Amino acid sequence: MPFQELLPTGGGSRQHRHGLGGGILKINESREPFPRASASGIRELIVPTAKVSSPVRLHDPEGNAVTLVPGRPGDAGITIVLAASNLQAARHHYGTALGFESLGDNTFVCGETRIELQHDPAQQPVGDMRAPGYRYLTVQVWDADKEFEAAVALGATPGMAPRTMGAVARFGFVRDPDGNWLELSQRASLTGPLPPN
Numbered sequence: 001m002p003f004q005e006l007l008p009t010g011g012g013s014r015q016h017r018h019g020l021g022g023g024i025l026k027i028n029e030s031r032e033p034f035p036r037a038s039a040s041g042i043r044e045l046i047v048p049t050a051k052v053s054s055p056v057r058l059h060d061p062e063g064n065a066v067t068l069v070p071g072r073p074g075d076a077g078i079t080i081v082l083a084a085s086n087l088q089a090a091r092h093h094y095g096t097a098l099g100f101e102s103l104g105d106n107t108f109v110c111g112e113t114r115i116e117l118q119h120d121p122a123q124q125p126v127g128d129m130r131a132p133g134y135r136y137l138t139v140q141v142w143d144a145d146k147e148f149e150a151a152v153a154l155g156a157t158p159g160m161a162p163r164t165m166g167a168v169a170r171f172g173f174v175r176d177p178d179g180n181w182l183e184l185s186q187r188a189s190l191t192g193p194l195p196p197n
Contacts, residue, residue, distance in 0.1 A: 022077035041176075046066075077113045144170045
């Protein structure tokens with residue numbers, strides 16, 4: 001995962017950004033310990049790589065699961081395995097409210113990233129976004145306000161209304177039926193000047 005940048009995010013926090021399969025893995029670091037919260041529904045990242053010839057399941061020091069699978073440069077990006085207590089509600093959220101392309105079989109694609117829904121009736125409502133472990137997904141958009149309003153109008157739960165962070169990004173959050181957080185991020189480096197708060 002090539003390192004891309006270190007981004008101060010305020011309040012004694014900063015974000016380490018690494019390239020990952022056409023996307024970015026954000027590792028958020030805090031001066032103060034993160035509070036404990038119920039686990040998100042993000043169960044695993046599946047990453048194609050030419051470095052393995054058969055699947056290899058790994059865990060980072062905090063227990064986050066990553067499975068490396070055989071792949072070649074140019075293959076599709078990563079797959080995010082996401083537990084859902086109600087598959088019908090989750091399919092509506094990702095396919096209708098967010099407009100991700102359905103590949104059938106409870107799998108959706110956004111850009112180069114796949115989201116694979118797995119039914120787990122024991123999945124508990126997701127707690128605070130700021131906590132250890134996999135906590136949220138991010139989608140890059142051209143207009144954070146427009147996409148936030150559209151997703152909420154189609155049934156997504158508001159998580160945080162869009163706000164502007166300096167000259168870097170404007171972003172908001174919506175939540176799926178289990179409370180998983182998804183960031184709608186409008187980065188100035190991609191879209192140009194940002195609207196003020």
